[in-house]
Amino acid sequence: MSSLLKASNVESYIGLYTILHDVNLEINKGEAVALLGRNGAGKTTFLKTLMNLVSTRKGSIELEGRSIVGVPTHKIAKMGIGYVPEDYGVFDALTIEENLRVAMWKEDKETLERVDSVLDLFPDLKVAYKRMASTLSGGQRQMLSISRALVNENRIILIDEPSKGLAPVVIEKLAHALKAISKDATVLLVEQNFAMACAVADKYYIISEGRTVNNGDIKDLMQNKELQHKHLGVM
Amino acid sequence: MMITKDFSKKRLIILALLLAGLSVIPHVSGLSTITLFSRIFIMAIYAMSYDILRGYMGFINLGHAMFFGTGAYAVGVMFRNFGSTLPVFLIAIVFSVVFSSIAAFIMGKIVFRSGGKGPVVVVAGAMTTLALGEIVRHTAERWRSVTMGADGLSYRIPEIFSNRILFYYYALIFMIVMTLVLRQFVLSPTGRVLMSIRENEQRAEFLGYDTQKYKLIGLQVAGIASGLSGVMFGVLNRFANTELLSVQQTLNALLMTLVGGTGTLYGAIIGSGFVNIVQSQLLNFRSVHPVFERWLLFFGAMYVIVVIFMPRGFVGLYYTLTDKQKAKVQKSAVGKS
Amino acid sequence: MDIFITLVINGLAQGALLFLLASGLSIILGLMGVVNFTHGTLFIWGGYVYIWIFTLTDSFLLGILAAVGVTFLMGVFFEKFFVSRVYGNVPAQILITLGLQVIFTDLVRLIWGATPLTIGRPDFLADTWIVGGIVIVQYRVFLIAVGVIVAFGIHLLLNKTKIGMIVRAGVQRPDMVRALGININTYFTFVFAGGAALAGLGGALYAPLVGSMASTAGMHNQVLAFIVVVVGGMGSFMGSAGGSVLLGLMGSGIAWFAPGFASVANVGLMAIVLAFKPSGLFGLAVKK
Numbered sequence: 001m002s003s004l005l006k007a008s009n010v011e012s013y014i015g016l017y018t019i020l021h022d023v024n025l026e027i028n029k030g031e032a033v034a035l036l037g038r039n040g041a042g043k044t045t046f047l048k049t050l051m052n053l054v055s056t057r058k059g060s061i062e063l064e065g066r067s068i069v070g071v072p073t074h075k076i077a078k079m080g081i082g083y084v085p086e087d088y089g090v091f092d093a094l095t096i097e098e099n100l101r102v103a104m105w106k107e108d109k110e111t112l113e114r115v116d117s118v119l120d121l122f123p124d125l126k127v128a129y130k131r132m133a134s135t136l137s138g139g140q141r142q143m144l145s146i147s148r149a150l151v152n153e154n155r156i157i158l159i160d161e162p163s164k165g166l167a168p169v170v171i172e173k174l175a176h177a178l179k180a181i182s183k184d185a186t187v188l189l190v191e192q193n194f195a196m197a198c199a200v201a202d203k204y205y206i207i208s209e210g211r212t213v214n215n216g217d218i219k220d221l222m223q224n225k226e227l228q229h230k231h232l233g234v235m
Numbered sequence: 236m237m238i239t240k241d242f243s244k245k246r247l248i249i250l251a252l253l254l255a256g257l258s259v260i261p262h263v264s265g266l267s268t269i270t271l272f273s274r275i276f277i278m279a280i281y282a283m284s285y286d287i288l289r290g291y292m293g294f295i296n297l298g299h300a301m302f303f304g305t306g307a308y309a310v311g312v313m314f315r316n317f318g319s320t321l322p323v324f325l326i327a328i329v330f331s332v333v334f335s336s337i338a339a340f341i342m343g344k345i346v347f348r349s350g351g352k353g354p355v356v357v358v359a360g361a362m363t364t365l366a367l368g369e370i371v372r373h374t375a376e377r378w379r380s381v382t383m384g385a386d387g388l389s390y391r392i393p394e395i396f397s398n399r400i401l402f403y404y405y406a407l408i409f410m411i412v413m414t415l416v417l418r419q420f421v422l423s424p425t426g427r428v429l430m431s432i433r434e435n436e437q438r439a440e441f442l443g444y445d446t447q448k449y450k451l452i453g454l455q456v457a458g459i460a461s462g463l464s465g466v467m468f469g470v471l472n473r474f475a476n477t478e479l480l481s482v483q484q485t486l487n488a489l490l491m492t493l494v495g496g497t498g499t500l501y502g503a504i505i506g507s508g509f510v511n512i513v514q515s516q517l518l519n520f521r522s523v524h525p526v527f528e529r530w531l532l533f534f535g536a537m538y539v540i541v542v543i544f545m546p547r548g549f550v551g552l553y554y555t556l557t558d559k560q561k562a563k564v565q566k567s568a569v570g571k572s
Numbered sequence: 573m574d575i576f577i578t579l580v581i582n583g584l585a586q587g588a589l590l591f592l593l594a595s596g597l598s599i600i601l602g603l604m605g606v607v608n609f610t611h612g613t614l615f616i617w618g619g620y621v622y623i624w625i626f627t628l629t630d631s632f633l634l635g636i637l638a639a640v641g642v643t644f645l646m647g648v649f650f651e652k653f654f655v656s657r658v659y660g661n662v663p664a665q666i667l668i669t670l671g672l673q674v675i676f677t678d679l680v681r682l683i684w685g686a687t688p689l690t691i692g693r694p695d696f697l698a699d700t701w702i703v704g705g706i707v708i709v710q711y712r713v714f715l716i717a718v719g720v721i722v723a724f725g726i727h728l729l730l731n732k733t734k735i736g737m738i739v740r741a742g743v744q745r746p747d748m749v750r751a752l753g754i755n756i757n758t759y760f761t762f763v764f765a766g767g768a769a770l771a772g773l774g775g776a777l778y779a780p781l782v783g784s785m786a787s788t789a790g791m792h793n794q795v796l797a798f799i800v801v802v803v804g805g806m807g808s809f810m811g812s813a814g815g816s817v818l819l820g821l822m823g824s825g826i827a828w829f830a831p832g833f834a835s836v837a838n839v840g841l842m843a844i845v846l847a848f849k850p851s852g853l854f855g856l857a858v859k860k
Binding site: 093 | 734740748755
């Protein structure tokens with residue numbers, strides 16, 4: 001089976017600093033992959049590199065065999081990548097409805113049906129549909145951001161640390177929703193919260209100091225306390 | 236990169252030759268050239284003061300002309316009212332320094348108050364300082380009893396400044412002394428902190444620096460240098476008008492630092508030379524062809540061309556070229572081994 | 573009382589003109605972070621093109637359309653070839669827009685001469701009404717109407733259309749708009765050119781009001797518009813509307829009661845706003 005997303009020997013930089021040195025990763029259609037690693041390892045930068053929000057210096061990134069290195073961000077998104085950034089990237093001056101509409105490429109029946117089914121996952125949003133996003137809580141923002149990545153027929157969803165800064169109750173809700181989402185969609189999930197990653201993903205990659213150092217089945221990682229301790233700081 | 240504590244021997248020799256060349260100029264050229272060069276020296280310090288803000292602090296001040304213009308007005312008003320004598324000149328200098336530091340303090344308190352980061356803060360700062368500069372210009376325009384308003388203020392200058400050749404040397408000495416002083420400031424611990432603030436303000440804060448205080452000091456130093464160059468300019472010109480306080484005047488400083496290269500101090504001298512020479516040449520061309528009546532067309536084009544084709548200025552261009560040469564040399568060396 | 577009404581009308585008309593200039597400036601600042609110094613030159617181009625076409629065809633409408641069209645195209649040209657190269661680089665933006673301002677202002681002098689051109693008001697707006705002893709200048713009422721219509725139009729565009737949503741989203745997070753698959757550069761061009769056309773409309777309407785157009789009117793009105801933006805709150809459309817009305821009313825009041833202090837008052841107001849409410853009086857813009 002050919003891979004949906006394949007990154008080989010990716011090196012990228014912000015300003016003068018090289019952040020990623022050698023990242024290799026492959027995701028097949030339908031998989032849910034967790035990208036793990038300590039703070040500052042380069043996980044967020046890798047997602048930004050995929051979106052070309054951070055420039056790639058070396059290496060190749062392919063989406064279904066087509067190179068996306070150097071392609072403008074909006075075209076990458078249009079090729080079918082949904083992106084949920086670390087800080088949610090919610091538009092405060094817009095209502096929830098408008099946030100979703102900005103994201104929609106078409107407002108046809110099919111899309112609107114998809115939006116309905118997404119909102120079924122997050123009843124909180126449905127209730128507050130006409131409210132300004134500036135009034136939302138952190139958890140609701142995260143839900144909105146994830147929904148926004150789902151309104152189009154994307155090939156893959158990139159989610160950056162959805163559990164960060166949220167209360168355990170909210171994390172539980174999110175994990176539940178993400179599990180449901182990953183059933184149908186291909187997901188690349190950056191996580192610090194190992195429990196969350198285990199709940200959602202079936203495969204993992206570990207990134208350390210800008211390099212992918214380990215990968216495999218997440219069930220194996222659950223058993224391997226030593227590896228967890230070394231790269232994730234899990235006690 | 237550019238400024239180091241010690242000069243290499245080669246650099247010292249080049250500087251000495253340059254100095255010698257500049258000392259000879261007044262004896263071999265006409266009055267207009269002498270005045271042009273005096274102007275270049277003085278404007279270089281004005282541009283340099285701007286470079287401290289822009290190049291070393293990453294701060295775009297659109298009201299910078301307030302220091303410069305007030306310096307020029309200070310000598311003008313005082314010469315007119317208290318006589319054109321040397322003591323009055325010294326009082327004007329003291330006044331300009333005091334005014335600049337107080338005005339810079341107030342400006343800094345307003346502009347640096349808000350936190351935040353990124354281009355938004357730069358833009359907000361630019362707009363705010365634009366507004367503050369306009370306040371000073373309007374005040375000068377309205378205060379006719381002292382400034383003569385929009386007509387401008389002409390005045391006589393002390394005897395010892397009236398010889399253009401002698402004044403050329405004063406201006407040259409002024410430039411050299413101020414360059415050394417500002418260089419010392421940039422190399423000082425305070426200057427280092429300013430640079431680290433430019434690179435990453437948050438990190439500087441985490442390291443325990445009161446970044447607002449340092450930025451205030453930087454703005455005050457730049458303001459004083461700008462004010463002093465204004466004083467010198469006032470003496471050179473024997474005339475002050477509200478143009479000297481305008482946004483246009485501020486943007487001249489911005490242009491000169493951009494042409495020369497920012498964050499280099501010396502770039503300001505090159506920028507001042509280039510801009511002033513181009514400007515005076517364009518004005519001269521007016522007698523050659525009528526299209527040069529509209530010399531501003533070409534002057535404006537220079538802004539655009541510089542921004543697009545020389546974003547790092549002449550100094551930047553120089554470093555790019557020498558870097559390439561170095562890279563070439565290294566490459567061939569590697570190839571041979 | 574009569575004076576009061578006259579002053580209010582004068583002030584609102586002045587405010588309407590300022591609004592045409594300031595609203596574009598403010599949205600461009602908010603969306604693209606560009607301190608746009610070409611606005612002043614677009615303003616005088618609007619005025620000169622209007623005078624040119626109006627004297628040729630004797631048609632007010634054609635004059636206005638030509639002014640708006642030419643300045644719109646200038647806006648596209650400025651943004652596509654110059655401003656778009658320097659996004660994120662504030663000093664470069666300031667210099668490049670200023671350079672364009674200098675060039676195009678001098679071009680006006682090259683084409684139409686350095687002396688101001690005079691122009692009358694169109695016949696159908698040249699009269700005055702006298703209502704209960706108060707003289708009301710038709711043209712001023714017309715300006716107020718245009719201001720209200722344009723404000724309402726922009727409001728609808730920003731709040732009821734998808735373009736407006738994307739622009740509002742882009743003001744806050746341009747990177748995220750891109751990451752959602754939208755080519756925001758197209759919107760940048762559109763907004764810049766739209767702002768340019770509004771400035772051109774302002775210039776075209778300004779010329780008949782004061783009876784002439786001078787190439788020096790650009791910088792003066794540009795600075796006034798900047799003041800409105802600072803007073804109203806940067807990047808806020810409502811702010812520029814409120815700020816324009818406030819400055820217009822204040823200006824006409826002061827021109828009557830304390831002539832000569834108009835410019836000081838504007839700048840003074842700005843100073844007070846900066847000192848006590850730096851986010852602007854109507855600072856509704858998203859702070860980030």
